[in-house]
Amino acid sequence: MHKDKLDTLGFCFGHYEALWHEQYAKLIAFQAEPGHCRVPSNYKDSALSKWVNTQRLLLDGWEEQHAKLVAYKEEHGHCKVPGSYKDRSLADWVRRQRKKYNGVKGKGEIKESRVKLLNDIGFTWRAHGHEIVPWEDRLQQLIEYKQEHRNMLVPRSYDPNPPLGHWVQSMRQQYKNGKLS
Structure with missing residues (x-):
């Protein structure tokens, strides 16, 4: 009954399937030249790029x-x-x-x-350079520093943990600039 009403309007039930096959054919054509299916996000056919990304997310x-x-x-x-x-x-x-x-x-x-x-599991949030450590972890490192040294005057080049020294300096700078939440 509902199908008949939609048919009367000329509703295309296979529209999305047809679009999927169209994009798949474009991907096959793309793959022929570079030899891979990694369509860049800035590819001239942005619809294909978005479709490939969506397929990856689904798979x-x-x-x-x-x-x-x-x-x-x-x-x-x-x-x-x-x-x-x-x-x-x-x-x-x-x-x-x-x-x-x-x-x-x-x-x-x-x-x-x-x-x-x-x-x-110890995921590394940066591929190169210093790893991004969650704020709470740096705070815990500062607490441990205070317990050991009885102050929070972490030198910028604190040898056992140089990133902690940089983080403390950054927190002071953010506070000074009114940007520390």
Whole structure:
């Protein structure tokens, strides 16, 4: 009954399926030239780029990739999956988690529960340079410093933990500028 009414209006039931096959055909054509299916986000056919990204998100379940990362860490002793790793989907997923954590203009786009799961396995939030350590962890390091030294005058170049010295200086600067929440 409802189908008949929609048919009367000329409703196309296979529209999304047809669009999917259209984008898939474009992906096959794209793949022929570079030999891979990693369509860049700035590709001239933005619809194809968005479609490929959506397909990856649908195929690469977060929990499945997290489990792969846990297995990777057990084998390699760290979570720094290189971009050239044989399981490209895991390498890409790790990169996306870092990008989501750092977010656009410093606004994180990853759920706190997922951040916790990744922190729990020692995930490295930066591929190069200093690792991003959660604020609460730095605070705990400062508390431990105070217990040991009876002050919070952490030198900028504190040898056992240089990032702690930089963090303390940063907190003082943020406070001075009225930017410490």
